Amino acid sequence: MGAYSVYLHLELLEVVPARGEQRRLIMSFVRSLADNPHTPGDFTDRDESLRTRQIKIIGRYAVTYWVDEPVKAVMIVNVDVADR
Amino acid sequence: MRSSTHTEPNESLRRLGCAFSFSGVGEIRSFRILSVACPRRHQLSSLVRRSSGGPALHLAVNALKLWSMSVQEIKEQLAALPRNEQDEVIAYLFHLRHAHDQEYASKTGRRLGDKDPSHWLPPDAFERELDKKEIP
Numbered sequence A: 001m002g003a004y005s006v007y008l009h010l011e012l013l014e015v016v017p018a019r020g021e022q023r024r025l026i027m028s029f030v031r032s033l034a035d036n037p038h039t040p041g042d043f044t045d046r047d048e049s050l051r052t053r054q055i056k057i058i059g060r061y062a063v064t065y066w067v068d069e070p071v072k073a074v075m076i077v078n079v080d081v082a083d084r
Numbered sequence B: 001m002r003s004s005t006h007t008e009p010n011e012s013l014r015r016l017g018c019a020f021s022f023s024g025v026g027e028i029r030s031f032r033i034l035s036v037a038c039p040r041r042h043q044l045s046s047l048v049r050r051s052s053g054g055p056a057l058h059l060a061v062n063a064l065k066l067w068s069m070s071v072q073e074i075k076e077q078l079a080a081l082p083r084n085e086q087d088e089v090i091a092y093l094f095h096l097r098h099a100h101d102q103e104y105a106s107k108t109g110r111r112l113g114d115k116d117p118s119h120w121l122p123p124d125a126f127e128r129e130l131d132k133k134e135i136p
Helices: A009-016 A020-035 B013-016 B041-050 B054-067 B069-080 B083-098 B100-114 B123-132
Strands: A005-009 A045-046 A050-060 A059-067 A073-081 B004-006 B019-024 B032-037
Touching: A005 A009, A005 A020, A009 A073, A009 B123, A020 A050, A020 A059, A020 A073, A045 B083, A050 B083, A059 B083, A073 B100, B004 B123, B013 B069
Parallel strands: A005 A073
Antiparallel strands: A045 A050, A050 A059, A059 A073, B019 B032
């Protein structure tokens, strides 16, 4: 499988920690999706348009992503503190 | 093979109006019930007694076990889970917390449908922007 592109939504700049271990964990996981785009989340659901969204717990955060198969891209749509 | 968490009870349990959420890893005996709601609990008990085995029996027995557990017992069971399975529970609870949150659904839906390339950054560019943020 060729490497996929990975993109984070611009608004996530407001929620991803600017420094520290949590940032490192999140960004390391995000980068790993390029080579492993079908990494299963810890929970999977589907939206109204039947897009499969994965929720992966990384450190203290829940990272939500989906794979845009036609353009071979993984889109990170949410990063939230997991216990809220 | 790993299977994803879902909320599809089998037909016998669906007829009783039970809503299950469970996760598993391949074989049915390794499935874990994460939540259960059934308006006809006594009928579920009856189903357990009638069943000769198989997935329906397994699910029903696990559901009854969960019903009989106190919150403290559930906490103790969760504490005994390996880290990766605790993460599954956390992700499921995160999903539950946001399932009826219209603001969250709207925000996520908007991003999912956002086709503007200027709104999406690859990791390197994203981190450069992060580096520009002021530490409060």
